[in-house]
Amino acid sequence: MPSSIPVFAVQETHGRVLRPGNRVIAQSPDIGWRSLYAAILEEAPFVATESGIRHPSFIYHLTRPTEVTRKIPGAALERALIGPRRICLTPGSAAARWEHHGHPEILQVYLRQSIYESAIAEMYGCDAASAEIIPCFAATDPLLEQLALAILTSLREGTAEDGLYVDSLAQMIAAHLARHHSSRSKPLRMPAAQKIASWKMRRLLEYIEQNLGGDLSLEVMAAEVNVSPLYLARAFKTAVGQSPHQYVLQRRIERAKEMLRGTDTPIVDVALTAGFSSQSHLSSWFLRQVGVSPAAYRRQTAK
Numbered sequence: 001m002p003s004s005i006p007v008f009a010v011q012e013t014h015g016r017v018l019r020p021g022n023r024v025i026a027q028s029p030d031i032g033w034r035s036l037y038a039a040i041l042e043e044a045p046f047v048a049t050e051s052g053i054r055h056p057s058f059i060y061h062l063t064r065p066t067e068v069t070r071k072i073p074g075a076a077l078e079r080a081l082i083g084p085r086r087i088c089l090t091p092g093s094a095a096a097r098w099e100h101h102g103h104p105e106i107l108q109v110y111l112r113q114s115i116y117e118s119a120i121a122e123m124y125g126c127d128a129a130s131a132e133i134i135p136c137f138a139a140t141d142p143l144l145e146q147l148a149l150a151i152l153t154s155l156r157e158g159t160a161e162d163g164l165y166v167d168s169l170a171q172m173i174a175a176h177l178a179r180h181h182s183s184r185s186k187p188l189r190m191p192a193a194q195k196i197a198s199w200k201m202r203r204l205l206e207y208i209e210q211n212l213g214g215d216l217s218l219e220v221m222a223a224e225v226n227v228s229p230l231y232l233a234r235a236f237k238t239a240v241g242q243s244p245h246q247y248v249l250q251r252r253i254e255r256a257k258e259m260l261r262g263t264d265t266p267i268v269d270v271a272l273t274a275g276f277s278s279q280s281h282l283s284s285w286f287l288r289q290v291g292v293s294p295a296a297y298r299r300q301t302a303k
Helices: 111-125 140-158 163-180 198-209 218-224 230-240 244-262 267-274 279-290 294-301
Strands: 025-027 038-040 047-050 058-061 067-072 078-082 087-090 094-098 104-110 134-137
Touching: 025 140, 025 267, 038 140, 038 163, 047 244, 058 140, 067 087, 078 134, 104 111, 104 140, 104 163, 104 230, 111 163, 111 230, 140 163, 163 218, 163 230, 163 244, 163 279, 198 230, 198 244, 218 230, 230 244, 244 267, 244 279, 267 279, 279 294
Parallel strands: none
Antiparallel strands: 025 038, 038 104, 047 094, 058 087, 058 104, 067 078, 067 094, 087 134
């Protein structure tokens, strides 16, 4: 069952990575992320007005403190020397005029608006227009920073191919923005219990087992048991003790181990059958989880 969400393309963003003079270090469309767009770039001096584009976005500053100004229509001019760990959050609907004359290295993240809308509907029982994101500038936010660092690591270290993990990060970002950066600062209601019916959990675990080699996005898994992705992310961990990403990764590693022990299937085919996007993707996770490469594991278990 393919995901109904397409890859989050650069054309859906303000396109800063396409601007002459910017040095792009990594960006998520190259590795198929759908729930959010992210790019690490070294930005050249910049003066431009960016129109509203629906998807909310934030910039996490990495290096080279730079004086930045931002002007959102109807709001006061903002200016600050922005150094590492500071965050600028801009609602998707807002136009903004930006200016800086440095060369900061930044992480830019866009959250798909439909994911924010789903979080608002579940947390507040209203549409996103009634819980608009409030801009912030040169702010500190420890939780949003941790989520930014998780995105950063995924882009830089090659674990970015794990779409299910990125889906989970997107859900956490959406809930955090709704709870702490929207016009509704406290949830009016939350699900009464973070549990999922046992029959639904059995059905979902069977579905995962039958589809390890296919698309197991959070959206697809939630649809299989007719719950929201935000609810599933919490309820799954309550029931299983692991996040959906951790559980699926563990089962894919176990499937790969079974094939490496019991067959002569080429490792690249083991990877694809077990649900990894490539042999290198399998090898990266196999080393982390098992401590040896797939080839070494095959040799050890053949004795």
